[in-house]
Amino acid sequence: MAEEKFEFTSKAKKTLSILAIVGIVLFGLGTYFASTADHSEEGGHAEEMHDGAIMSDGNDGAHVTEDADQDHFEGAEHTEAGHGGEHAGNPSWLKRIYANLWINNMYFVGLALLGVFFVAIQYVTQAGWSAALIRIPMSFGNWLPIGLILTLAIFFFGGHDIFHWTHDYLYDVNDPEYDSIIAGKQGYLNTPFFVARMVVYFVVWFLMFRWIRKKSLEEDLNGGESYFFKLRGISAGFIVFFAVTSSTSAWDWVLSIDTHWFSTMFGWYVFASWWVTALAAITLITVILKENGYLKIVNTGVLHDLGKFVFAFSIFWTYIWFSQFMLIYYSNIPEETVYFIERLSSDHYSIVFFVNLILNFFFPFLVFMPRDSKRHTVFLKIVTIIVLIGHWFDFYLMVTPGVMKENGGFGLLEIGMAIVFGVAFLFVALTGLSKYPLVAKNHPMIKEAEHHHVF
């Protein structure tokens, strides 16, 4: 077999650069509009927030605890309560930028991590069909070190705006804003432990990724079956670490934004969202590479199976989504329902709430139901792009209401920044992909993949 190598052409780089510039321009315009809107509304702003709080309290009437202010947007009152120095200091548009940085960061860190997870799961389950495209998800892992830097930087600069629990006054019994519920979580939610966990996750993920990649590349040179079994072992190790850290990182980075709220399902919910995103991205990139003449070895059967994965795990995501929502809805415990009330009682978020379900469940479910739609590149491209956008909105809905309260927006700022992140991610992944052979030619399953046939 001739060695196939992906060439990251200057033309492709140029296209990406133009996209990046468009993204930056959109982001700039969006920021400008957001900041001018902020200034013109400044007068009525506090009033509006206050109304929001009162309305919320009314809804929760039955459930005013001594411990906590359970108004829907828990930060709203703190804003008015004299901690201006560290809390309300940042204008709304800046908060919006932090919130968006965090959404995109979570989304792409997940993509990078779940790319490595895909590789690991293929080795552990001795999958044959995917052997020819294993290098594509492997290239996602290159984003991990950048992900660490971004996560640290955004937390360092925007941490107070994103994470309510980072404020010291919540833990001071003498402070009027003392919050005994949040104080109860201090053993887990405190900056040193949080940062230490973050660094450990990334470092171990990255080292495991490098190890898997190293062995896979050695296999290209030397061949033999021993690498396969070695890779199985490393992958099993990665999966064990991942099984714990995918949940804990979701608690740290996403769940703790809505600091009072809790749900045991949340870790697996984030995992499901990340996993579908990664499967969609792998499918999309494979299809595009194939259309550009690469990956001749990947046949329609393999594309069909990728489509099935996106289909099946879209349903899995919905299953997790529904289980979490339904159980909270049915039990109707105020501490838990507040999360969904926040999202459903707002005119802005409720649209996103249903868009999330349409893009991530109904669309892939209905379009990928017939066999042939999973075998034609045009449908594969349409569905995976929709799913990729859909799960961005999923993260938007997880992050924004907790950070922006009722003032969340969606516009050029969001679109521009998502484009910039997307281009950066592609740049890193494709650069990584161009550095080694596109097909793991000595993979012992490669012949199975080549002759893979799906009815």
Next chain:
Amino acid sequence: MEVTSPVREVLVTGNKTYHDVSHDICRHVEAKPNPKWMAAMALSLGALFVGGYALAITLWDGIGMWGLNKTVGWAWDITNFVWWVGIGHAGTLISAVLLLFRQKWRTSINRAAEAMTIFAVICALLFPLIHTGRPWLSFYWFVPIPNTWGSLWVNFHSPLLWDFFAISTYFTVSLVFWYIGLIPDFATIRDRATNKISKAIYGGLSFGWDGAAKTWQRYETVSLVLAGLATPLVLSVHTIVSMDFATSVIPGWHTTIFPPYFVAGAIFSGFAMVLTLMLVTRKVYNLEDYITINHIELMNIIIMITGSIVGVAYITELFMAWYSGVQYEQYAFLNRATGPYWWAYWSMMTCNVISPQLFWFKKIRTSLWATFILSIVVNIGMWFERFVIIVTSLHRDYLPSSWAMFSPTIYDMGIYLFSFGLFFTLFFSFAKFFPVINMAEVKAVLKSSSGEIENKK
């Protein structure tokens, strides 16, 4: 062209031909029952009758014969129900989900696993039925029939009713799936039969199967459609069982992770039960070439993975109880681990989370004795899991003045024994009169995954 990678293990050893497969499996159906089988059957029937006494007394005198009290209103009955339903997951998972994932090793174990599934679901259905107290009336309570009493309908809001729909649908589809798979094999037995009676019986059971290409094509299509239907059903059954608890506001019951975690636990205990039964069947029927050490190892790996998923879920629950800051949740978990039922909690933790980790050692997961013992340990653990969830959450509720303990009576235990009697009577009958391995499907993988590759190595 179908290629099988050299790194894959051989699925059928001993250079079997198609004829060998038919012979090795049919001969047990054709032979006279041997004394060992008779003894096993007698033991099962004994359990059925002894347990039947407890059941009869319960039906006659009412469920007051059980150890329940006003605080603990569910205990052994629902524990046994959930336990059996959980066990009833492996068969359809193996035949449907592993079919979709193209795991060819399933062909040697799917038949027996599906049979076990159906019998386990029958045992499970027993408990909700008896716990109504007057099962002869439960038709009105479970089935939404049009009635002349105005608005008197079943309670559609109740997860217990959803259970009825989920389990009866699952049971029906599993039964059809299992039976469709049996048809070609019944035809094989029919064709080999030497006396008229068995020819007539197996001929009837095989629905006049003719083995034509068109017939096989229809068979394949139906199997795939049923696999597609069965896959969401496998997930739905234990999801809805978990909702019996999770929709409530009882600390320890209301937790959003329950649906997927119950499903993982069900697969865990189902695979363990399949192993317990298959290790014995394999030995008694000399099926070592079909159910190889490789099969056992793969099943042990699934047990290890699902056990670990369950472990992650336990830890998640524990963490979230603390993290939530809700004092009732915190107490419920503290009480589980250190309260009067601490021994049940730690039995559960040891059997379900720690013991499957032993399968990380290749020596242990390829040892027949270790596998046999651990497969039983796992199901002890899974019984305790349901007991812990149900009883420890109920016995100390919101009102300390009504805190109570539960202790089972001999009638609780007797009905559990009855369910074992029923299960094993059905399983041993199956093992004698039906082909325990799916001959048609084993033959289908014979070419790509057996002797030929072995010879090349």
